[in-house]
Amino acid sequence: MAIVGKTSSSRSFRVSRNMLTALMVLFILYSFAPIVYVLLSSTKSNADLFTTFGFWFGNSFALWDNLQLVFAYQNSIFSTWLWNSFVYSTTIAVGAALLSTWAAYAFSKYEFRGKKAIFATVLGAVMIPQTALVVPLFLLVTSMGLVNTPWAFILPSMVSPFGVYLMKSYIDESVPSELIDAARVDGASEFRIFWSIAFRLMAPGFSTVVLLNFVWSWNNYFLPLVVLSSSNTLPVTVGLAQWYKLGGGAGGAILYSIVLTGAVVSIVPVVILFLFMQRYWLGGLTTGSVKA
Amino acid sequence: MTDISARPLRPARRRSSKWAQKLAPYFFLAPFLALFIVFLVVPLFYALQLSFFRETMVGGIRFVGLDNYGKALTDQKFWDGVLLLLRYGLFQLPVMLGAALLLALILDSGMLWARAFFRLGLFLPYAVPTVIAALIWGYLYGPSFGPMTQVADYFGLPRPDLFNAQTMLYAIANISIWEHVGYFMIIYFAALQAIPADFEEAAVVSGARAWQYVIYVKLPLIRGTILVTVIFATIGALQLFAEPYLLEALAPAVITSSYTPNIYAYNLAFVNQDYNYSAAISFVLGAVVAVVSYVFQLVSTRREGK
Structure with a gap:
């Protein structure tokens, strides 16, 4: 879509296009600078960090040494953190997506008592700031004996009202009720209809919710910070932040390289997911807000 | 409708599927709703309840109404x-x-x-x-x-x-x-x-x-x-x-x-x-x-x- 009154051949169009592209390049530089910086820094020795310019390579290429340092520091706890993040995020993503999809399917394709009230409550919960719940959640998981176990982070994170909302709009559009009725006439059970007919049709939406929840849990900090305390249960965000805070004080300069390189390692999985699954991200993030 | 009468088993099955149709949404909703209540609704009310109490060195935990808000x-x-x-x-x-x-x-x-x-x-x-x-x-x-x-x-x-x-x-x-x-x-x-x-x-x-x-x-x-x-x-x-x-x-x-x-x-x-x-x-x-x-x-x- 071109801007009103300008055709692509006119001179003013070309001038505007170049100016706007230049403006976008400035924003792109802003977007990329921290990422470029952390990538470059992960290739530097600790000495080079202080003596060479931040936005260029150092005198030595120390990426492999740094990686070894990161994975060896404190009895190789970093690989445990990465693994924890992976296990937590995968479990949360699949669990949250399944729960949301089932619930959304019930809201979308069935009539039952209290449907409107329950759906309104779930929607309202999207507005509740998660942080208001963290302290009571901590006390709750403590009284359940779950504190400092993976479940203290996983179970509360599986509740995704936004996922329900997203899946409901997706199912409304992609699963025709006539198809379900036809399957009923053929004698298929309700669960069979869900798994062998409806679920296939909603698979793209389901993938979106899995992806979004994976990234949100990978990036989550506040909840795991509060409910997990022993070092070998931490996800990588909390662990790395701990090292960072150590390095800020008297922890020693050696931590700079370790934290910078650890930061690179911990964003690689999400960035890869983000680049390769663009279509799902973009679809999911925009569904809810554009319609509202 | 004539094809239904042509198959005698259909009416019985239909009745049972009506029941299944009534119950199914609750089954689909139950897992989400259970976690929603335990990990979202309960903490919310728990926080509200907590905020009405105060823990003191001598008296233990006691109800203080809106004191914390004050x-x-x-x-x-x-x-x-x-x-x-x-x-x-x-x-x-x-x-x-x-x-x-x-x-x-x-x-x-x-x-x-x-x-x-x-x-x-x-x-x-x-x-x-x-x-x-x-x-x-x-x-x-x-x-x-x-x-x-x-x-x-x-x-x-x-x-x-x-x-x-x-x-x-x-x-x-x-x-x-x-x-x-x-x-x-x-x-x-x-x-x-x-x-x-x-x-x-x-x-x-x-x-x-x-x-x-x-x-x-x-x-x-x-x-x-x-x-x-x-x-x-x-x-x-x-x-x-x-x-x-x-x-x-x-x-x-x-x-x-x-x-x-x-x-x-x-x-x-x-x-x-x-x-x-x-x-x-x-x-x-x-x-x-x-x-x-x-x-x-x-x-x-x-x-x-x-």
Whole structure:
């Protein structure tokens, strides 16, 4: 879509296009600078960090040494953190997506008592700031004996009202009720209809919710910070932040390289997911807000 | 209907499937609802209950009614945090959402080289976890080997001090803007793309200029989306925690234990072990969020009615 009154051949169009592209390049530089910086820094020795310019390579290429340092520091706890993040995020993503999809399917394709009230409550919960719940959640998981176990982070994170909302709009559009009725006439059970007919049709939406929840849990900090305390249960965000805070004080300069390189390692999985699954991200993030 | 009578088994099966149809939604809903109640509804009411009690050295836990809220209302530390959030929000929200809208309008204008690249590139920071973003920017700002200091030193300029009481707020806002501007851009862009092309043709015919088309046609059409993003961004801003919590390592004198209400609530609970007062603070903050969202919605529906 071109801007009103300008055709692509006119001179003013070309001038505007170049100016706007230049403006976008400035924003792109802003977007990329921290990422470029952390990538470059992960290739530097600790000495080079202080003596060479931040936005260029150092005198030595120390990426492999740094990686070894990161994975060896404190009895190789970093690989445990990465693994924890992976296990937590995968479990949360699949669990949250399944729960949301089932619930959304019930809201979308069935009539039952209290449907409107329950759906309104779930929607309202999207507005509740998660942080208001963290302290009571901590006390709750403590009284359940779950504190400092993976479940203290996983179970509360599986509740995704936004996922329900997203899946409901997706199912409304992609699963025709006539198809379900036809399957009923053929004698298929309700669960069979869900798994062998409806679920296939909603698979793209389901993938979106899995992806979004994976990234949100990978990036989550506040909840795991509060409910997990022993070092070998931490996800990588909390662990790395701990090292960072150590390095800020008297922890020693050696931590700079370790934290910078650890930061690179911990964003690689999400960035890869983000680049390769663009279509799902973009679809999911925009569904809810554009319609509202 | 004749084919049903042709198959005698059908009516019986139909009756059982009617029952299945009645029960099935509860089965589908049960797992979500169970966790929703246990991990969202219960904590909410638990927090409310907690906030009505106080733990004392001698008397144990006792009911104090609204005392904790009364204490919060006169708590200078809490209100300093609220004031800080207000200053933060008044800067961060307009800059972030304004930039996001501008970027989306440029993307949508079709007057751009390599549009797909820009869309993806500007969204990339959203994939970076907040804590990681905060620590990377912490290094970038850093006085010891941050590039900003290096550039200043190279040109013989005074080193930028991003960690004093005045500048810290903007240093934090910048991290959050960097992370989220692409996210809001994507949302605006999708809304802009949904505007039918007929509108533009009509604007061309009536001789509208580009900026007039944007202000009088495009922006009013995506008003609903803008409203939603303002609410989401406000909720996000009120919960400010990770960025200042991380930067505290660099500027412990500026980022106090009550820098934002959220940090205050965290420290009250997990440093002071004062869960009751912490719950009250969280609840006041949550109530503010609810009121803000409600007022935004009210204002918007009122305007729509006119």
